[in-house]
Amino acid sequence: MSDNIYETHLEPSPANYTPLSPLSFLARTADVYPHRTAVIHGDRRYNWAEVYERCRRLASALGARGIGEGDTVAVISSNLPAMYEAHFGVPMAGAVLNAINFRLDAATIAFILEHGAAKLFLVDPEFSEVARDALARIDRDIEVIDIVDPYYEAGVRLGALTYEELLDQGTPDAAWSLPRDEWQAIALNYTSGTTGDPKGVVYHHRGAYLNAVSNVLAWNMGAHPTYLWTLPMFHCNGWCFPWTLAAVAGTSVCLREVREEPIFQAIREHRVTHFCGAPIVLNLLINADAKLREGIEHQVHVMTAGAAPPAAIIEGMESLGFDVTHAYGLTETYGPVTLCAWQGDLWDGEPSEVRAALKARQGVRYHMLEGLMVADPETLAPVPRDGITMGEIFMRGNNVMKGYLKNPNTTSKSFEGGWFHSGDLAVWHPDGYVQIKDRSKDIIISGGENISSIEVEDVLYRHPDVLEAAVVAKSDEKWGEVPCAFVTLVEGAEEDPQSIVEHCRENLARFKTPKHILFGPLPKTSTGKIQKFLLRKRAEQA
């Protein structure tokens, strides 16, 4: 017995201790709001009682196959009801959900299925061909379930059962249990590393629970948002929003095609209040025909993260009437863990350009992120908050991943010194806001000066003819490196490098102005990130 009176006879018991898990939110919401609409897909509607029942069917059908704790269930799917349900049904069986990026090639998908040891594979027919090719590269049999979608005709059948037939095998009121321990894995997400094999990022129930709730706090969501699924659920489990929506009893509007027309149509038809998207999606909406926006009068809230969004994109969205929240995070942090918290009393009066520039910063830590700093990558000494000194972004807290699967060396390296090493380079402003200047490998060093490719891209995006821009280093005899810009123009614009260079000179220090301007489409990764390593090769050849 301890001397401490507060540590004596006061142990956890089933009455006062429950492992934190986002599965609890589904059970509660099904209980409190059984008849509210949970998921919309075309003309289909599932209320919370039905979603809960379908998830229990899924969990029990998995359990009947012997799938449980420590097992992986893979899924490749657009944002369909089955994809939403898998976020609950799979962990309710005790298993781990591995949502695979549908833009990956067959070889990478095969690697993931093998590395993650998937026991079952849910396949949306839109991706049945690449899934089939991936499976053909694997020696063992993996049971495939086809997510047949009444709104998608093409694709081939790979498995014996459809998703609905799988659910039919399950029991609607099957018992299920929370994880024994909140540290147990709930999801596995592979990062698209630019070099080497993808790494499997493991999430646990505790982190998923906390970041799901943190989303509500960061975005002031309130109860019953109507959320449009523009963000793929395979991205950090849709930044934990499947679980957030269960917590706040929101409605998920499914979306197969992330194009401007169906997006605006869904916003209008379902009175969507919230959606998330990478800057590229926002750019799509900004440049869309104004007619598509007609009839949308209500306030729509957008959260953007991913690539550092140019201020011009934030300004563009806000000028269309959208309320933009800028967040930032990585696969390793369950999606967003910083936000550019708006300082209304200080910033509301600024002109829109200044407000957009303030908001383009990655900001401060999420409510439930314990630590955020910009520091020396070697010593971990924080840089001064001067807005100038560059350092690496470090995070710590419960919404940092459990680690990389079967990769102890990389895990311990990325956690060295008790902080997660993001690999992103940033400055720390006097007001405590962090601003990304570059990925560490994307920085350009010219004549001994650091040039942030993002800063140059920000300026390029403000040129009226520019639709997309990317800046990389090109070797230079005199300067070591010089910035080289790749530009895609808006429709109808003419290639005029001189006008672009002049625009840069007006807005940037001379040494930051691109010495080369190249036109044409930009190569992108499966997640829509511009592939700078390819551009660097092209730059060297130019």
Next chain:
Amino acid sequence: MSDNIYETHLEPSPANYTPLSPLSFLARTADVYPHRTAVIHGDRRYNWAEVYERCRRLASALGARGIGEGDTVAVISSNLPAMYEAHFGVPMAGAVLNAINFRLDAATIAFILEHGAAKLFLVDPEFSEVARDALARIDRDIEVIDIVDPYYEAGVRLGALTYEELLDQGTPDAAWSLPRDEWQAIALNYTSGTTGDPKGVVYHHRGAYLNAVSNVLAWNMGAHPTYLWTLPMFHCNGWCFPWTLAAVAGTSVCLREVREEPIFQAIREHRVTHFCGAPIVLNLLINADAKLREGIEHQVHVMTAGAAPPAAIIEGMESLGFDVTHAYGLTETYGPVTLCAWQGDLWDGEPSEVRAALKARQGVRYHMLEGLMVADPETLAPVPRDGITMGEIFMRGNNVMKGYLKNPNTTSKSFEGGWFHSGDLAVWHPDGYVQIKDRSKDIIISGGENISSIEVEDVLYRHPDVLEAAVVAKSDEKWGEVPCAFVTLVEGAEEDPQSIVEHCRENLARFKTPKHILFGPLPKTSTGKIQKFLLRKRAEQA
């Protein structure tokens, strides 16, 4: 090494695991919103940077006295800045905050100081006399710190130092640390139980964190509410709202006197958006002169809990334009853990009387309460959801207390079967909403305060003329309930209600003194137990 790939080389580390503690919210908000107003008291304003600094001063001054893990710091205070700060500074020192009900008598306060082993006692001069009397009953010395308040002239000094002098001894940037373990105690709150001595309810950091966040979800609070402190912070630590306000960077408006005039004045002057209160406080506002409300045009949100509020009070508040949220909980559950979640789509169209009746129910579980049921007190079999069958309310989850201090038998009894036994009797409606029908058999709730009938009976029995006594609740327009005493006199004694009342006043807090004394034989069961349910009927008719 385990076979489970998700349990291998994926252990917690400082990078990805932090104990949950509401102290993290203060550190974050001071970092993100240093200049926002955190606390208002009269003409005084403290911003978040200042509050954080003051809490660090407090923690380091406590630490310098050797106060740390496992130690208790008691406080008796109205809702002043020092009381708010103690909710952070005390646990930042590793210690446990014991906020004492200032309406208690000296003997009970002495019991609490002794049982809780308080090492330091913060005293608001308004309660210096009862504090002095309590200290006089204790053999050991407890250092007293006087919370001198520029807005309160009366009271006597008990200690050598004022609160501000104590802070001056501390260091503004003192290092502090989170608890080693989130299960460590953060607060101690005494309930006036139905039998015998008050019980010390222990809260831990994990539960305080989660219920603080749950408040945001339940009330859809959003960022930066302005919160008026009508609810005493000694009540379940103000239902965890000191910590909630740190999470959402809200402003606390202090309030010494819970009277209609200062309440309406504060709402108008500070544009208060949220406050909490027992039904008696709402009744006060409903019956106040309409002139007091003049100039209040903005939406004010009220959360009420405690005694089951009559529908008439909810309707009255809403007719004045207040938005009422009805919650329910106990000291053992960190304050509210159920709410009458509003089903807008189903209920908005009902007439106001029906809406008020729906809202007068205690409702459904909080987002972070794991389980809530109405069940048989012996078998724990849930009652049918028929709105008729009575049972006891049971809860389970992370926002159920750590247990009763130094009281293992009562703790394990109250957690029997893996559920917390609330002692409250209720029905379960077909829509899943719980409604309390009878408070636990004997407790009397007067003006939001629990009165143990047995404690009053104990005093009555000590009156020389009293042979037998039983105390029950009698409905009262102003107080909700008041104690009503049934007394049988010893032979030869004369009916002298005045003498009995005086005897009670000498030995009990004023609010516990019976408002009605009725003489005569007591109805008993065959085994000699007094039949209180019959007395309650008689009391209502009296």
